[in-house]
Amino acid sequence: MNWLSDLNTIETSFAPILEQWYSVHKRDLPWRHTRDPYRIWLSEVILQQTRVAQGKPYYERFVDAYATVADLAQADERELLRLWQGLGYYSRARNLHQTARYVTLQLEGKFPDTYQDLLKMKGIGSYTAAAIASFAFGERVPVVDGNVYRVLARVFGIEEDITTTTAKKTFAALANRLIQSADDPATYNQAIMEFGAIHCTPVAPDCLLCPLQQGCVAYLTGRQHQLPVKAKKAPVRERFFTYLIFRSKGKLALRERKAKDVWQNLHDFYLLETEDHQDALQDLLLPEAALNLVQQGVMAGLPVESVQLLSHQRIRAKFYLIDLPDEPTGSLPTDLHWFTIDEINDLPKPVLITNYLENLFG
DNA sequence: AAGCCGGGGTC
DNA sequence: GACCCAGGCTT
The missing domain is CATH 3.90.79.10 (Nucleoside Triphosphate Pyrophosphohydrolase)
Known part of the structure; x- marks a missing residue:
C-alpha cells in the first residue's frame, strides 16, 4: 500500500473507529441527556479549562438554580458569581450572564443555532461554538480542544508546536477533513474528546489496547510521549x-x-x-x-x-x-x-x- | 502573537 | 513542582 492510499485509509476510518469506541466506553454525564442548547452551552462554558469531575457538581447546581436561559438572564449577578465560586476564570460567569440576557432580550429567547452565529456571543469561542452547533443542532463542525490536539498530534504524527497560530490552522484543517467521515458529527465530537480524556491521556496513553494503534504514527514510531509538542513559556x-x-x-x-x-x-x-x-x-x-x-x-x-x-x-x-x-x-x-x-x-x-x-x- | 485569567487533580 | 484541564478575551 502506498503512502497516499494509506493516509486516506486512516483519515476516512478515523471517525468511525472513534464513534465505535465511544459507543462502548462513554461515560454517563448529565449534559449528554439533553439537546437543549441552553444546557449544552452552560455545560460547555463550565467545562472550559475545567475537568469533568470538577465541573459536574456546578452544572447540576446551575441547572437547578436556572432552568432556562430566561431564568439565567434574570439572575442577580452576585448570586450567579456565588454559585460560580471555586470554579475560577470568573469572567466566564459574567459572560454567561451577559449572553443569557442578550439571547433573552435581543433574540427573544431563541438561542443562536449555527456555528457562525454562536461565535458572536460573549464567552463563546471556536471550541464552544462548534460544541453547541454539533451537539444541539447537528452541524458538521469539529471541536478542537486540548484532547483533540493530543489525539491528532499523536495519530498523525504532527510535530508542530500547538501553541502557534500556524499549528492551530493545521489542526483545524485536519479536524475538518476527519469529521466529514463521521456517521454523526455530534457523536464523533463527543467521541474524540472522550477518547482523549480517558484513553489517549497525556501521561500514560493506553496504546496497547488502542483501536487506532495500527494507524497511529506516534505509536508506530514510539513517540507517543513526545506528542503533542507544546512550547513551555520560558519564565523571564x-x-x-x-x-x-x-x-x-x-x-x-x-x-x-x-x-x-x-x-x-x-x-x-x-x-x-x-x-x-x-x-x-x-x-x-x-x-x-x-x-x-x-x-x-x-x-x-x-x-x-x-x-x-x-x-x-x-x-x-x-x-x-x-x-x-x-x-x-x-x-x-x-x-x-x-x-x-x-x-x-x-x-x-x-x-x-x-x-x-x-x-x-x- | 502574547499575556491574562484560577482552582484543582495528577504524577 | 510541573503539567494539564471540553478556552476565550484583551492588548
Whole structure:
C-alpha cells in the first residue's frame, strides 16, 4: 500500500473507529441527556479549562438554580458569581450572564443555532461554538480542544508546536477533513474528546489496547510521549550586569561578545555578571587585570543604571565610567581593545550599549 | 502573537 | 513542582 492510499485509509476510518469506541466506553454525564442548547452551552462554558469531575457538581447546581436561559438572564449577578465560586476564570460567569440576557432580550429567547452565529456571543469561542452547533443542532463542525490536539498530534504524527497560530490552522484543517467521515458529527465530537480524556491521556496513553494503534504514527514510531509538542513559556530570566567602561586618551575599551549567549558577535564593555543586585565593585569580585586598572583610575561621576527587556530575559545593567591615565600600566583584560568614538560608532552593539553611549556623549 | 485569567487533580 | 484541564478575551 502506498503512502497516499494509506493516509486516506486512516483519515476516512478515523471517525468511525472513534464513534465505535465511544459507543462502548462513554461515560454517563448529565449534559449528554439533553439537546437543549441552553444546557449544552452552560455545560460547555463550565467545562472550559475545567475537568469533568470538577465541573459536574456546578452544572447540576446551575441547572437547578436556572432552568432556562430566561431564568439565567434574570439572575442577580452576585448570586450567579456565588454559585460560580471555586470554579475560577470568573469572567466566564459574567459572560454567561451577559449572553443569557442578550439571547433573552435581543433574540427573544431563541438561542443562536449555527456555528457562525454562536461565535458572536460573549464567552463563546471556536471550541464552544462548534460544541453547541454539533451537539444541539447537528452541524458538521469539529471541536478542537486540548484532547483533540493530543489525539491528532499523536495519530498523525504532527510535530508542530500547538501553541502557534500556524499549528492551530493545521489542526483545524485536519479536524475538518476527519469529521466529514463521521456517521454523526455530534457523536464523533463527543467521541474524540472522550477518547482523549480517558484513553489517549497525556501521561500514560493506553496504546496497547488502542483501536487506532495500527494507524497511529506516534505509536508506530514510539513517540507517543513526545506528542503533542507544546512550547513551555520560558519564565523571564533576571540577569544583573555590571559594566566597567575604561576610558583613556579619549578612547574606550570594548570587546566582542563571543560566548553562546545574548548579543553574540556584538560589542560591549568589560562585564561582570552577578546573581543578584549585589554591587560587583564594592564586593571586590574583580579579577586581577581589571582590579589593577580600577586602582589606577578615578570614577567619572555616578554609575548609570538601565534595564533592557528581551523576550526571555530582563537585564539590569549598571555602568561605571572609569578614567585612566594616558599610559596605564599592565595589560587590558582579555579581549578588550581601545576604540575611538568614531570607531565605536561603526561597531555593532546591543541597544543597551548604544543607549548608554548616547546618554553619555549625546 | 502574547499575556491574562484560577482552582484543582495528577504524577 | 510541573503539567494539564471540553478556552476565550484583551492588548
